[in-house]
Amino acid sequence: MSAAMKTSAIEIEGLEAGYRDAPVLRGISCLIEPGEMVGVIGPNGAGKTTLLRALTGLIKPARGTIRLLGENLEDISARRRARLVGVVPQSVDTPMAFTVEEIVAMGRTAALKSWGRPAGRDRRIIEKALVYTDTADMRGRFFSELSGGEKQRAVIAMVLAQEPRIILMDEPTSHLDINHRIEIMQIVERLNGEAGVTVLMVSHDLNLSAEFCRRLVLVHHGRIVSDGAPAQVLKEETLRRVYECDVRVQCGPADGSVTVAPAPRLLPEHSGRGLRVHVVAGGGCGAEILRRLVLAEYSVTCGVLNGGDSDAEVCEALDIDTALETPFSPVGSEALARAMKMAGTADAVVVCGVPFGTGNVANLDLAEAAARRGKTVLILDGVGERDYTPDRAAARRFEELKALGVVMWESPADLVRLLPSALGPGPCLKRRFPFRLGTTSYIVPAEILPNVRMLADRLDDVEIVLFESDEISNLPSAEAVSELARIAREKDLSYTIHLPIDIRLGAADEAVRRASVEKCLRVMRLTRPLAPFAYVAHFHAEEGRSREKLPAADIDRWRGALDRSVKDLLSTEVEPAELCVETLAYPFELVEEIVARNRLSICLDLGHLLLYGYDVSDNMERYMGQTRVVHLHGLAEGKDHRDISKIEPVLLGSLIERLCVEDGVQRVVTIEVFGKADFERSMEVMAARRADAKVVAAAL
């Protein structure tokens, strides 16, 4: 390290540490600069306290190094260390009647000569610490007789008397009420701000950490999983995974504050009362799920399990009706028939992370039968990897099940959150926003009509995605269209028609262009009885270039072709404003002029803007005025059309906020996903956003 470089206050490199046979920290590397105030958060057992203990030399690292202000911790003497680092523990107690002043004086232990009494400079430091923490008035009182908050203040005074450059705090406020909590934190904040002391605080209180620390480090299973500003670290997705429970994160856009709250648990829509769930478990993988389901008031059945299996014991303890097979035998027909009966009366079948072998693979019959009867089947994502059948039969059957449209879940918390919406009708968001909220007509693997019937009660709009090629077409029949129109009248539903995606309105080949226009006109004529809210069209030109930023080899020629196509389309009874040009891979500036001149509208596709790396807020600002349709979908693993919980919450919030502004334009917002799980997750996100939208609407 060169001398010119600033020395970090704390430098942790590849730290591994723990207790005898139990490694707790598994490779932590982190730099904390002088003057920082950092919060360390994470669930119980994550290794937060162990990290702190390693930093103070209470436990020796098994591997890795720790440097405090550039000095290797191992080489620092106890006295020197006490002058570098002070520790405020969760609570301090001494059984003996020391006065507050005597306690504070203990902070000078390392500085004093053996039998010395504090005098001169030491005395002044103690006085300063007493005054700083507002404990001077109680200097003569007995430490043990103080209240929790006063004790912590005295302890902070003691630590201050050490004159440390770094202060480590292990849940310093966990025993305190809110008033004292804030008081203590304010003292620490002042120390950090005025004296420039580096502060590292371990806390379970996410909100307190977010409020007082400018940087949070999230520790999970002995590793740092997230490190950054509170708004970056406290994300619902991350917290849900790390804490294995459902939380809501709210960002105050005005002051940048972040608050975390547990999601409402047993509200009526989260209760499983009156619903039956059959669980396929075994070998202990189901215990947590069974327990949570029973807690959430579902009627649970389980099987087939072998007698003596640890899940069978859990079932017995929880009074769960179980189909049992004799211990150590393969699942027989009699037990399977009984389980079949149970699963038959259940509303959903849940498959846990069971290792499948020849003995129990028959249990998958239960899931398949349920899925074929249109029941909800929820399978642990990745369970196919636990296939021990000689011919990979289980893995193959999982693929088949996936094709039948099952819901995948990731953790017990995830499952409990998914179940209500997967089972019941889920939240209804009809007429809940200032805009019309909709989704696509392909949520369940069925025709347009059944999808529309299912969605009509829950949303304001359905986007009908049409395609027509030589071999396959999903254009509805005339009867189907009149039925759709009837549903629309009855349920106050509107339709957005997505023009076929294989059209080439900007094709260089005039024949191709004409065919595309013809196709569009056919679809428009067919759907005219539906009085669609809008027609959405893609403007890309050449086959194979739909994902490239330059949609055609010759841009001017492309634009000319587009101009002609638009003219052709508008020659029918379609209003220009009804035709929406979707933002795609191409930079929208290229078609901006065509849209404006022909007074067309825009379909702002958030997922595409993200996928192709455009600046969302810039596009939003420029085009929102002309936008009639917004497509919402998230990105995951490089793929678009995923559920909208994958969208940055702050971004989604600002978009919805903008959409709630009354500007005289009626809009449709389409959650553009194509699957039940993505849809229900997105609906949950929107339901949670309803509160925000209401606040905005009220404010305006």
Added chain:
Amino acid sequence: MAAPLVLALCLALGPSGIGFPDTATATGRAILMLRVNRVISGFVVGSALACAGMVLQAVLRNPLAEPYVLGVSSGAGLGAGLAILSGLSAASVFMLPLCAFAGGAATLLIVYGISAAGGRLSVYGLILSGVIVSAICSSLLMFLVATAPVEGMHSVMWWMLGNLQPASLELLTSIAAVIAATFFGILLMSAELNALTMGREVAHHVGVRTGIMLPLALGAATLMTAAAVSMSGIIGFVGLIIPHVARGLVGADHRRLAPAAAVGGGVFLALCDALARTVMAPVEIPVGVVTALCGGPFFLLVLTRRRRRGWIG
């Protein structure tokens, strides 16, 4: 301080009559010499026990800790018993104390070894293994006594009851030297002892090398206890109650507490001993009986009045 006065008063008490012996006669001088020796030995032993109790209470963070809690007394008892019954004690006046001392010190080493074997020394581990080792030593001693001839049994029992008459002046001076040296050692660690009452971790954080200080403190307490026990047998009560009373009088800071406990323990034991040999003269009551009988009610009074300054649970 009233301490010298009380000590002088002790000189005036004895089975041969109340009042200063006549130094004009040879008998008088001999009696005075005996009494001086005895008062000094009482003071030294009392100081040692009180200091040892104080240190153990601080380090173990336990108000019930006393010098014998880690089994030092039982170990010393076993050592003394072996010396008496094997006839070793007849060889030299130093033999019995040496054996007792070795027994006591060995017990601490065993107790410490057991409780530190887990990797981390824990206070509960110390107390628990102390109780267990102590019980084993006591049973061994009981077995020895039960199978011993009558006169051997009598000597052992008498030793166990405690007697402050030093066997020789040399013994007294060497024991006193050990105890005085240890006392200064304890004085030097009083700041660390303060920090240790808040627990090992807090002490560690304020810069105490707990890995060294803890064994040092335990060693010092054991050294004092073993030295005292080897000379005077097992005298109870002093080491438990004097630290509490001293804390009630001067506060919990060991820089003040250690001298207070030393003087308090010394004066108290010397006084109790004087009473023990005077009250029923010529019969001498075991001094342990007096410490508990007379000291108990008095200290109860002091404690209830000033408990707030002693221990607060």
